[in-house]
Amino acid sequence: MNKGLSSTFYGLFEKVEIIEIPILQRDYAQGRSEAIDVRTLFLDSLYDALLVTGEHVVQPLDLDFVYGNFEGEEGKVFSVLDGQQRLTTLFLLHWFLALKNDQLDAFRDRFVITQEDSFRSRFTYKTRHSTTEFFNALTSTKFDYKQGSISNLILDSQWFYSSWKLDPTVQSCLCMLDAIEIKFGKNNINLYERLTNTVNPYITFQFLNLHSFGLSDELYIKMNARGKPLTAFENFKVWLLRKAEIVLPHGNFEHKIDCQWTDFFWRESVEDNVDFDSLYLNFFNLLAFYHSCETTEGSYILLTAEEKGWLRDIRESRSYIPHSKLEKIQAFEGKDLNRIVKVLDFMSANENNSISSLFRSAIKTSSNLTQMKFYALMLFIENAPDTDFWDDNTDVQLFRWVRVTNNLINNHRIDDMSSFIAAIKALNYLSKFSQSIYEQMNSDSFETVGFTKEQWSEEVVKANLILTDTNWESPLRQYESHAYLKGKVGFILNMAFIDNSYKLDTFQELAKKISTLLSPEVLESTDFLLQRALLSIDNYLIEDGYCRLSFGVPNRSSYRERSENWLSIVTKPVFTELVMKISSSDYGTLTAELKSIIDSSNADGWRELIIKYPDTIGYCSKKLIHRQGQLVYLLSKTNRRGYHAELYSYVLSLRIHALESQRKLPTGIETLSYEYVYGDETPKARLKLDGVVLGVCFKFNKYVVTHKVPHTLYHGYLVDEEIETPDKIVNLLLSLGIEKGSIS
Numbered sequence: 001m002n003k004g005l006s007s008t009f010y011g012l013f014e015k016v017e018i019i020e021i022p023i024l025q026r027d028y029a030q031g032r033s034e035a036i037d038v039r040t041l042f043l044d045s046l047y048d049a050l051l052v053t054g055e056h057v058v059q060p061l062d063l064d065f066v067y068g069n070f071e072g073e074e075g076k077v078f079s080v081l082d083g084q085q086r087l088t089t090l091f092l093l094h095w096f097l098a099l100k101n102d103q104l105d106a107f108r109d110r111f112v113i114t115q116e117d118s119f120r121s122r123f124t125y126k127t128r129h130s131t132t133e134f135f136n137a138l139t140s141t142k143f144d145y146k147q148g149s150i151s152n153l154i155l156d157s158q159w160f161y162s163s164w165k166l167d168p169t170v171q172s173c174l175c176m177l178d179a180i181e182i183k184f185g186k187n188n189i190n191l192y193e194r195l196t197n198t199v200n201p202y203i204t205f206q207f208l209n210l211h212s213f214g215l216s217d218e219l220y221i222k223m224n225a226r227g228k229p230l231t232a233f234e235n236f237k238v239w240l241l242r243k244a245e246i247v248l249p250h251g252n253f254e255h256k257i258d259c260q261w262t263d264f265f266w267r268e269s270v271e272d273n274v275d276f277d278s279l280y281l282n283f284f285n286l287l288a289f290y291h292s293c294e295t296t297e298g299s300y301i302l303l304t305a306e307e308k309g310w311l312r313d314i315r316e317s318r319s320y321i322p323h324s325k326l327e328k329i330q331a332f333e334g335k336d337l338n339r340i341v342k343v344l345d346f347m348s349a350n351e352n353n354s355i356s357s358l359f360r361s362a363i364k365t366s367s368n369l370t371q372m373k374f375y376a377l378m379l380f381i382e383n384a385p386d387t388d389f390w391d392d393n394t395d396v397q398l399f400r401w402v403r404v405t406n407n408l409i410n411n412h413r414i415d416d417m418s419s420f421i422a423a424i425k426a427l428n429y430l431s432k433f434s435q436s437i438y439e440q441m442n443s444d445s446f447e448t449v450g451f452t453k454e455q456w457s458e459e460v461v462k463a464n465l466i467l468t469d470t471n472w473e474s475p476l477r478q479y480e481s482h483a484y485l486k487g488k489v490g491f492i493l494n495m496a497f498i499d500n501s502y503k504l505d506t507f508q509e510l511a512k513k514i515s516t517l518l519s520p521e522v523l524e525s526t527d528f529l530l531q532r533a534l535l536s537i538d539n540y541l542i543e544d545g546y547c548r549l550s551f552g553v554p555n556r557s558s559y560r561e562r563s564e565n566w567l568s569i570v571t572k573p574v575f576t577e578l579v580m581k582i583s584s585s586d587y588g589t590l591t592a593e594l595k596s597i598i599d600s601s602n603a604d605g606w607r608e609l610i611i612k613y614p615d616t617i618g619y620c621s622k623k624l625i626h627r628q629g630q631l632v633y634l635l636s637k638t639n640r641r642g643y644h645a646e647l648y649s650y651v652l653s654l655r656i657h658a659l660e661s662q663r664k665l666p667t668g669i670e671t672l673s674y675e676y677v678y679g680d681e682t683p684k685a686r687l688k689l690d691g692v693v694l695g696v697c698f699k700f701n702k703y704v705v706t707h708k709v710p711h712t713l714y715h716g717y718l719v720d721e722e723i724e725t726p727d728k729i730v731n732l733l734l735s736l737g738i739e740k741g742s743i744s
Helices: 033-051 084-100 104-111 127-142 150-155 162-166 168-184 192-193 217-224 232-247 253-272 278-294 307-314 324-327 334-349 356-366 366-382 393-411 417-441 453-468 472-480 490-495 504-515 529-537 559-563 573-581 588-601 605-612 617-618 647-661 727-735
Strands: 005-007 019-020 061-071 079-082 112-115 116-120 123-125 203-209 548-550 624-628 631-635 643-646 669-671 687-688 694-700 701-708 718-723
Touching: 019 084, 033 061, 033 084, 033 168, 033 192, 033 203, 033 232, 033 324, 061 084, 079 529, 084 123, 084 168, 084 192, 104 112, 104 127, 116 123, 116 127, 123 127, 127 162, 127 168, 150 168, 150 278, 162 168, 232 253, 232 278, 232 334, 253 278, 253 334, 253 356, 253 472, 278 334, 278 356, 278 417, 307 417, 307 453, 334 356, 334 366, 356 366, 366 393, 366 417, 366 643, 393 417, 393 453, 393 472, 417 453, 453 472, 453 490, 472 504, 490 504, 504 573, 504 588, 529 573, 529 588, 529 605, 573 588, 605 617, 605 647, 617 647, 631 647, 643 647, 647 687, 647 694, 647 701, 647 718, 669 727, 687 727
Parallel strands: 019 079, 019 123, 061 203
Antiparallel strands: 005 203, 061 079, 112 116, 548 624, 624 631, 631 643, 669 687, 687 694, 694 701, 701 718
């Protein structure tokens, strides 16, 4: 056998007895439902080649090399090691065109071995017995051609076994036959004669016997890992390389995607113990999502349901995206391919740092903030010189760009697709100035949309301070990285604005104290020293709806949580006054000073009770109260539909329990658990007086005693009835410092 032989599929059977797909090969893949792009492109090529008229055939369509070895006693069985997909499609095309053009007898003469009453296809799969049976039955059965679904014709045939539906190769063959019928079914030319023409062939391939090159099957198998099907990423890569050949014909894109970048993704996958192919594909899917956001016209809310669905689907995709859809949105054209090269070259050269960590997070999660920050980084890399030509100034500009964009992103609500796309477009606009962002921000004509004006104004002030005095950059960077502030330090700058200028020393002194005040140790303390110290100065609580106020929660996972809590509090005059009362940023000293402020408080009414009894704040799981004048309800949930307590009676219950634990309760009085209620019922402290259960509630600024009596109509239902306060309870309340006028 020659080392290389140009042959048609039909002509190859003059030299071989059987073409066999060996066990080591994967199932037929070109017919899979997800391989629509590969299948369509290949059938288009075959169709165009067969439609060329005879006199115009200059050179047949060459399908490249087909490798394999000869097996069997007489060496007439050709075992395919490379070319399985192309040969299987060609075989199915021969069968269909023979069926369509009434050439099945001629087809069988060439492709079927007849032995007595049995028929054996000369093209067969050894991977599964069901596949072999399917090809034998397909090639030996007579059909009446009807335009339409060939697969339905086959599935309805008596010879087709239902169990064959479980065979992946059979499934793919049926799908491919339908695709072939759609492409070739309406053409009236006898394409079977052209397909089987061996004198002036229309379609050929290069037939090679590996043994003639001294290559073993084992070596070839190891080189190509043919034992498992192509992954979604491998299918995507084939398509992407074809795009790159057109757009970047003189580059080394293929080498990078198979070597340099593969090494990078492999190390990243090992580091995070994730699937390599999935990680690689996630990156490209993310870039396709960015592309879709960039090219979205107008407002997101005005998009059609189909357009919104596409954005949602591509955002959530972690696997295969049909290439036809990527083609439709013109993804991975010149700009995207150049972006891939610059970003992956940069990432490969900057492993094992915060940038690499951001990259991994962006392609593994769907976090809006993380993916937005990576997009900003990508824009800088895209606009910067190639990695080999970076200098110290490029590194400085990268730091400045990341600092500004992170601050903008961290302090803007990006919690839906509409805000995400707006931020994408804002960053895209900003990226034109990424190589000198500070200087551009100070231009009077420069402005941006897509982020909060407040944060943008703050960034302009900080950029100007740094350009004026570089000593500002380090402390700004330090306090911007605070876990709660996350870039928002404008309120500290306002405190440090004295005599019409920002004072660096004052800023640093204030920022140190505020960093401790807003640390988890203080914000999450069960003593609630910060909250009580603020209340000692003034009512700092945040309005959170009708009659509902918040102490502020320390949650900081999103800008919304931060902005609706402590970022709202720090801008209040009461917070500034508290900071000025604190002399040290040391945690021990600072907490001691907070306690001193609390102890010296002269607040009265509801504020006094909360300041003195931190358990009142602790009861409020969401840190919310409902207040109407002096009447304050402590909420266990977010409103009074959940269980709640009333402040004055709750504190009374705490104080009576404390007396009991000290054995100081008057004779005849015992404490019971507090009666929490929901809805419009009245919460109350509960106790026993000489064996009788009573309640003490707070109504109309007075302490009222109640006991349970049967309902006038429904005797089995007990209701509260107010009674004259017994003397023992009056004396108890007076001993606790409650004025007589406040006792009913």
